[in-house]
Amino acid sequence: MPDPRPERRARLLDLLEQHKAGAMAVTHLPNVRYLSGFTGSNGVLLVTQRGARLFTDPRYDIQASQECDCSTKICAGPVWPELAKEVRRQGLTALAMESDKVSHDQWLASAAELGKPVRLKRAKGLVEGLRVIKSASEIEAIRRSVRLNSKAFQQALGKIRPGMTEIQVAAEIDYRMRRLGAEGPAFETIVAAGGRSALPHARPTNQQLKANQLLLVDMGASLDGYCSDMTRVVHLGPPPARARQLYDAVLEAQLASIAEVKPGAACAQVDAAGRRTLRKRGLDKFFTHSTGHGLGLEIHEGPRIGRKPEGVLRPGMVITIEPGVYLRGFGGIRIEDTVLVTETGVEVLTSTTKEFLVIPT
Amino acid sequence: MPDPRPERRARLLDLLEQHKAGAMAVTHLPNVRYLSGFTGSNGVLLVTQRGARLFTDPRYDIQASQECDCSTKICAGPVWPELAKEVRRQGLTALAMESDKVSHDQWLASAAELGKPVRLKRAKGLVEGLRVIKSASEIEAIRRSVRLNSKAFQQALGKIRPGMTEIQVAAEIDYRMRRLGAEGPAFETIVAAGGRSALPHARPTNQQLKANQLLLVDMGASLDGYCSDMTRVVHLGPPPARARQLYDAVLEAQLASIAEVKPGAACAQVDAAGRRTLRKRGLDKFFTHSTGHGLGLEIHEGPRIGRKPEGVLRPGMVITIEPGVYLRGFGGIRIEDTVLVTETGVEVLTSTTKEFLVIPT
Numbered sequence: 168m169p170d171p172r173p174e175r176r177a178r179l180l181d182l183l184e185q186h187k188a189g190a191m192a193v194t195h196l197p198n199v200r201y202l203s204g205f206t207g208s209n210g211v212l213l214v215t216q217r218g219a220r221l222f223t224d225p226r227y228d229i230q231a232s233q234e235c236d237c238s239t240k241i242c243a244g245p246v247w248p249e250l251a252k253e254v255r256r257q258g259l260t261a262l263a264m265e266s267d268k269v270s271h272d273q274w275l276a277s278a279a280e281l282g283k284p285v286r287l288k289r290a291k292g293l294v295e296g297l298r299v300i301k302s303a304s305e306i307e308a309i310r311r312s313v314r315l316n317s318k319a320f321q322q323a324l325g326k327i328r329p330g331m332t333e334i335q336v337a338a339e340i341d342y343r344m345r346r347l348g349a350e351g352p353a354f355e356t357i358v359a360a361g362g363r364s365a366l367p368h369a370r371p372t373n374q375q376l377k378a379n380q381l382l383l384v385d386m387g388a389s390l391d392g393y394c395s396d397m398t399r400v401v402h403l404g405p406p407p408a409r410a411r412q413l414y415d416a417v418l419e420a421q422l423a424s425i426a427e428v429k430p431g432a433a434c435a436q437v438d439a440a441g442r443r444t445l446r447k448r449g450l451d452k453f454f455t456h457s458t459g460h461g462l463g464l465e466i467h468e469g470p471r472i473g474r475k476p477e478g479v480l481r482p483g484m485v486i487t488i489e490p491g492v493y494l495r496g497f498g499g500i501r502i503e504d505t506v507l508v509t510e511t512g513v514e515v516l517t518s519t520t521k522e523f524l525v526i527p528t
Numbered sequence: 529m530p531d532p533r534p535e536r537r538a539r540l541l542d543l544l545e546q547h548k549a550g551a552m553a554v555t556h557l558p559n560v561r562y563l564s565g566f567t568g569s570n571g572v573l574l575v576t577q578r579g580a581r582l583f584t585d586p587r588y589d590i591q592a593s594q595e596c597d598c599s600t601k602i603c604a605g606p607v608w609p610e611l612a613k614e615v616r617r618q619g620l621t622a623l624a625m626e627s628d629k630v631s632h633d634q635w636l637a638s639a640a641e642l643g644k645p646v647r648l649k650r651a652k653g654l655v656e657g658l659r660v661i662k663s664a665s666e667i668e669a670i671r672r673s674v675r676l677n678s679k680a681f682q683q684a685l686g687k688i689r690p691g692m693t694e695i696q697v698a699a700e701i702d703y704r705m706r707r708l709g710a711e712g713p714a715f716e717t718i719v720a721a722g723g724r725s726a727l728p729h730a731r732p733t734n735q736q737l738k739a740n741q742l743l744l745v746d747m748g749a750s751l752d753g754y755c756s757d758m759t760r761v762v763h764l765g766p767p768p769a770r771a772r773q774l775y776d777a778v779l780e781a782q783l784a785s786i787a788e789v790k791p792g793a794a795c796a797q798v799d800a801a802g803r804r805t806l807r808k809r810g811l812d813k814f815f816t817h818s819t820g821h822g823l824g825l826e827i828h829e830g831p832r833i834g835r836k837p838e839g840v841l842r843p844g845m846v847i848t849i850e851p852g853v854y855l856r857g858f859g860g861i862r863i864e865d866t867v868l869v870t871e872t873g874v875e876v877l878t879s880t881t882k883e884f885l886v887i888p889t
Contacts, residue, residue, distance in 0.1 A: 208729070225816075226729050264632075271627040271635035272652065291633060338706030345699030348734065355712070368569065368587050373709055455586065 171302050172236050176202055176214050178297055183214075183263055188288040190215040191263040192250060192277070197464040198265070198294035200392065204234040211246050212237075215257055222246040222253075251280040263290035292469075299461055299469045300483040306507060308393035309463065309485050310516055312349070313505050316388040316395040317519040319343035329378050329403055329528050333358040333371035336384070344388045353387035353394035353466045364400070364499040367456055367491065378404045378528035381498040387466060394466045396487045397517050398503035404528040410500075413450070413492055414523045417500045420444045420490040421521075424458055424472075428488070428506055428513035432480045434472045441490040442474075453492035461486050462505065484508040485516070532663050533597050536563055537575050539658055544575075544624055549649040551576040552624040553611060553638070558825040559626070559655035561753065565595040572607050573598075576618055583607040583614075612641040624651035653830075660822055660830045661844040667868060669754035670824065670846050671877055673710070674866050677749040677756040678880040680704035690739050690764055690889050694719040694732035697745070705749045714755035714827045718746035725761070725860040728817055728852065739765045739889035742859040748827060755827045757848050758878050759864035765889040774811070774853055774861050775884045781805045781851040782863045782882075785819055785833075789849070789867055789874035793841045795833045802851040803835075814853035822847050823866065845869040846877070 179202065183191055193199050193212040203212050203221050207230055210223040219237035223246065231239040242249045254262055262281065266274065266289035278287050301309065322343040327336055337356040345351055359369035360376045364383035376382060380403045387396040402410060420441035427437045438458040445451040457473030462485060471477050472486055480486075486508070491501030504517035540563065544552055554560050554573040564573050564582050568591055571584040580598035584607065592600040603610045615623055623642065627635065627650035639648050662670065684701040692700075698717040706712055720730035721737045725744035737743060741764045748757040763771060781802035788801045799819040806812040818834030823846060832838050833847055841847075847869070852862030865878035 226727070266632040266636075267634075269632055271625075271630055271632045272650070273628075274632035275627075289633065332709075334706050334709060334711070337712075338703050341706070341712075342699050342703035345695055345702070348695065350695075350731075351702075351716070366587070366591070370567075370711070 168304060170236055171304070172202060172204060175297060176219055179214055179294060180216065182293050182296070183290075186263060186288060186290055186293070188261040188263040188290070190254070190257075190259050190261070191290060191293070193265065193294060195265050195268040195294070198298075201294060201298055201464060203237055205231055206234060206392065207231065209246075211250055213250055213253060215259065217257060220253065222250050247277060247280050251277075251282075254281060254285055259285060261286045261288050263288045263293070265290060267291040295469060298463055300481060301463060301485050302483070305393065305463060306483070306485065308391050309395065309505065312388050312390040312393045312395040313397070313516045314518070315344065315347050315349055315390050316386060316397055317517060319347055319349075319388065320384065320386060320397065320399065320519055324401070324524070324526075327376070327382070327401075327526050329376050331376050332373045333360055333363075333376070334373055336376070337371040340384070340386055349388040349390045350392075351389055353389040353396065357383065357385035359383045359499070362496055362498055365493040365495055365497065367493060367499065367501070376403055381410060381500070382526070383499055383501060385501065385503065392464055394462045394464070396462055396466060396503060396505050397519060398489055398491075398501045399519060399521075399524070400500050400502065401524040401526055403526045405525060406523060409497070411523060413494075413500050416445060416448050416450055417490055417492055417502050418521055420454075421488055421502045421504070424488045424490060425504070425506060425513060425515060428480060428486070428508060430480055430482050430508060430510065433476065434470050434478055434480065435474060435476045437472050437480070437488070438474055441488075445490070445492065450492050453494055454490055455493060456491065459487040459489050480508045482508055482510045531597055532665070533563060533565060536658060537580055540575055540655060541577065543654050543657070544651075547624060547649060547651060547654070549622040549624040549651070551615070551618075551620050551622070552651060552654070554626065554655060556626050556629040556655070559659075562655060562659055562825060564598055566592055567595060567753065568592065570607075572611055574611055574614060576620065578618060581614065583611050608638060608641050612638075612643075615642060615646055620646060622647045622649050624649045624654070626651060628652045656830060659824055661842060662824060662846050663844070666754065666824060667844070667846065669752050670756065670866065673749050673751040673754045673756040674758070674877040675879070676705065676708050676710055676751050677747060677758055678878060680708055680710070680749065681745065681747060681758065681760065681880055685762070685885070685887075688737070688743070688762075688887050690737050692737050693734045694721055694724075694737070695734055697737070698732040701745070701747055710749040710751045711753075712750055714748035714750040714757065718744065720744045720860070723857060723859055726854040726856055726858065728854060728860065728862070737764060742771060742861070743887070744860055744862060746862065746864065753825055755823045755825070757823055757827060757864060757866050758880060759850055759852075759862045760880060760885070761861045761863065762885040762887055764887045766886060767884060770858070771861075772884060774855075777806060777809050777811055778851055778853055778861045778863050779882055781815075782849055782865070785849045785851060786865070786867060786874060786876060789841060789847070789869055791841055791843050791869060791871065794837065795831050795839055795841065796835060796837045798833050798841070798849070799835055802849075806851070806853065811853050814855055815851055816854060817852070820848040820850050841869045843869055843871045
């Protein structure tokens, strides 16, 4: 497999030309990693027609030269003065920067450092736009992450019982992920029991699990930098009819949205399919968020799968499909898989069962 | 104990007056939490002479009203247009914003949203400045976090043996923290074995621990939002004389710096004390970072305890003291405690032994 990084940088340079900037200082670390391979916590990548160069600090001396396929510059002090020197040396007159990622102070400081002859150009989402379509090796990395995540869920499931706190369940999940080789969770694991499952973004608390409760788990692993994302809802003890009805409704909505996933499908149409099935049951008003999002080096990437018309699906996109309903007092149900847009349709990467699982109490 | 939040906001308003802005839009979440109590992931706090108001989204409807002592506004769409409306309604002509935290795009968008009559004022570190001195209840929260962290270390220590990977040790530590009730680690737990301990910011890898190795563990918990921070180095099997000499030298440096901690002491003097003892042994050139930093709602807060003259210690500051020496090829030793500046001197909050512990192999 050829190294994808030179090709990625070439495509970025094409985009930059359209933005009338021949060069870019890339600061957002997932973008730096995508373009250069560097995984450290401090680094700016300068991409110009003459090549790419990573500016970092002495902590990453060895690591940077091992990871990057481009030249590296280890800066004893701050990296910006060194980067500005290089920009001037190359005689560049315009430099793109991620104006949505760089702080206002950093922007002003960079402009001052570069001086009058170099114009800073606001650039937003350029690299993120490239990242939306995953390469074969990226898809393979996500696949491994999804598989590990499902395995960690399966292992943790065997430990869950009434009396444990939400935080303890989350600890068990994260522990399993890392024992299986993940760097860690891709986001703060959500474990929400009973009525708290109605809060779509609940952080785990010290509340104890009880019999006859819903338990919502939203978890993802980071493995070799790539994310996975899955939500499952289980019941402690046999679920009452109401919970089962809601579960079936959400599952039907999820399957309806998945069925719409194929190249050329509008993202909004994928969202609408699930929402429509919930409407038939009068539940659409409890579905208070979007259907899904892309993921990769970050847990939230493009495209957004929501109500707004935001483009169409293309082969190589990896997205979540995660409808949910949230009833105050009763609880919430969400079912989420990570899926791949293939050349012809969809592949659900998540293999964990979507049966309504019962934890013995 | 009186609710500290109104007092904090009053002090912020005093600072704002010095900056010729009567109001501030606080966006940095630890600052929002400090001033209002809100712990959600999306919220902007508007602080004006007329009071404070939190702007957030419908996910945090219930949570915001439970957590905040000020008024809240739930915005169906983006929060900024609503906030701008309120700013205009109050007839404000200048609004401070955290220019070091807000992206350049957000800054420009806010300026456009607010319109000509309202001038945006760059404000940096105002709330962070207040946060440097901890209240009695904050000190108590940090104390609990430090205690939990030490307990998690103790529990994990019993599990460490050759053949485990660094990631597995980190997983064990994080698991123990959370079983003990922490939200999780306050930063990515550092576990570095053998030669890797010479990298001050090593991320744990899948490398296995072996007998006759150094093992450096740098860990901190987040409990009720407050951080702890501790580093210990242990040895797998009996340490050779060289490791013991280095350990003793670092411990001596750490104790020398701690002995300097008292109200009125210059931060640079605390740093110098440890550095001086290392110099006597020719080791100061291997001490490649600062002596410490404040901590609280964030793991890195003011003051910085380094070589540069950056102010003096005051009662209520909570800082780390963490000298280290790093020898390429051999390994690194760092010893770190969390300490409190009291009215009369210093209290070391970390109770974990600083003996050079040996893991049986």
